[in-house]
Amino acid sequence: MDFLRPASWEEALAAKAEHPTAVPIAGGTDVMVEINFDHRRPEYLLDLNRIGELSEWEVGQENVRLGASVPYSSIMEHLRAELPGLALASHTVASPQIRNRGGVGGNLGTASPAGDAHPALLAADCEVEAESVRGKRLIPIDAFYTGVKRNALEPDELIRAVHIKKADGPQQYSKVGTRNAMVIAVCAFGIALHPETRTVRTGIGSAAPTPIRAREAEEFLNAALEEGGFWENGKIITPSIAQQFATLASGACNPIDDVRGTAKYRRHAVGIMARRTLGWTWEQYRGAGRALEGAA
Numbered sequence: 001m002d003f004l005r006p007a008s009w010e011e012a013l014a015a016k017a018e019h020p021t022a023v024p025i026a027g028g029t030d031v032m033v034e035i036n037f038d039h040r041r042p043e044y045l046l047d048l049n050r051i052g053e054l055s056e057w058e059v060g061q062e063n064v065r066l067g068a069s070v071p072y073s074s075i076m077e078h079l080r081a082e083l084p085g086l087a088l089a090s091h092t093v094a095s096p097q098i099r100n101r102g103g104v105g106g107n108l109g110t111a112s113p114a115g116d117a118h119p120a121l122l123a124a125d126c127e128v129e130a131e132s133v134r135g136k137r138l139i140p141i142d143a144f145y146t147g148v149k150r151n152a153l154e155p156d157e158l159i160r161a162v163h164i165k166k167a168d169g170p171q172q173y174s175k176v177g178t179r180n181a182m183v184i185a186v187c188a189f190g191i192a193l194h195p196e197t198r199t200v201r202t203g204i205g206s207a208a209p210t211p212i213r214a215r216e217a218e219e220f221l222n223a224a225l226e227e228g229g230f231w232e233n234g235k236i237i238t239p240s241i242a243q244q245f246a247t248l249a250s251g252a253c254n255p256i257d258d259v260r261g262t263a264k265y266r267r268h269a270v271g272i273m274a275r276r277t278l279g280w281t282w283e284q285y286r287g288a289g290r291a292l293e294g295a296a
C-alpha cells in the first residue's frame, strides 16, 4: 500500500486525479477500522492531514462553510449557535477521542445510513462542496446519498467543505442507542425549524438504505402550521397535528431488521422522536417569540 502525503489542496486534487482509486484518509476513524479488519486493502491511501484549510471554517451571512476535516469537538465548542442541530448530533458521536479526530467530511465519505451528521445536515439544509482538477461543484445534500454507503462523489473528487445554512430557528437531534455513548444509532431523527421561510425540515438516520428526509411529514406540517397561523400566533401545536407528523415520519422509514433493532421498532422509535423533537423545538420557538414580544 502506497501512502500519498500531499502538502496542499492542489497537490491532493492532482494525486486523486492520477490515482482515482486512492482512498482519502482524514481522521481515519472509519478508514483505519476497515483496514484493520481487512475489509479494505487500498492500493493508495491519500492522507489529507497536512492540508490545514480542511480543518477551518468560515461563518458567512447565511451559511457556515465547514471544512471537511473540522472535528466534531470543534463543532460542539465553536459552532453551537450557528449549527445547533449538528452540534447536538456531534455530542452523540462515539467518545471524546473519536470526536477529536472524526469529522463531517469523513461521515459523508462513508455515507453510512447510521452516520450521525446526516440527519442534522438534511434538516439544516446544506450543499457539499466537491472538487477535482476538473473544477468545483456544489451537491445539494438531498442528492448526495445515492445508496447504502454510496455517495455522489466522482472517483477523482474530494470533499473540500460543506456549506450549511445557519440556523434561523430551533433545531434538535435525537438518537436511539443501547447506551448513551460509543454507540451506533439504532435510529436517529433531526429537525430544524426555519421561521424565515416558515418551513420545517427533517432528517432520519439508520431507518432506510440511505439517510432520508420525511418529506410527507414536512409537507403536512408546513401546511398545517400555515393554515393555523401558528408561525404568527405561536400557539401550542395541537396533539393531533403532532401525532399526524409523527405517523408520517414513521411511514417515511424503510428499515431492516438487524442486530441493532427490528424494522418495526425503528419505525415506532422514529415516530416517537419526531413527535418529541417537534415539541421541544416548537416550545423553544414559542419561548423566543414571547421573549421578543416582552422586549418590544
Ligand SMILES: Cc1cc2nc3c(=O)[nH]c(=O)nc-3n(C[C@H](O)[C@H](O)[C@H](O)COP(=O)(O)OP(=O)(O)OC[C@H]3O[C@@H](n4cnc5c(N)ncnc54)[C@H](O)[C@@H]3O)c2cc1C
Residues within 6 Å of the ligand: 023, 024, 025, 026, 027, 028, 029, 030, 031, 032, 033, 048, 068, 069, 092, 093, 094, 095, 098, 101, 102, 103, 104, 105, 106, 107, 108, 109, 110, 114, 115, 116, 117, 157, 158, 159, 160, 182, 183, 184, 185
Ligand atoms: C469507536 C468508534 C465509534 C464511532 N462512533 C460513531 C458514532 O457514534 N456516530 C457516527 O456517525 N460515526 C461513528 N464512528 C465512525 C466515524 O468516527 C465517523 O464516520 C467519522 O465522521 C469519520 O470521520 P474521519 O475524518 O475519521 O473519516 P475517515 O475515516 O478518515 O474517512 C471516512 C471516509 O470518508 C472518506 N473521506 C474522508 N475525507 C474525505 C474528503 N475530504 N473527501 C472525500 N472523501 C473523504 C474516506 O476515504 C473514507 O471513505 C465511530 C468510529 C469508531 C472507530
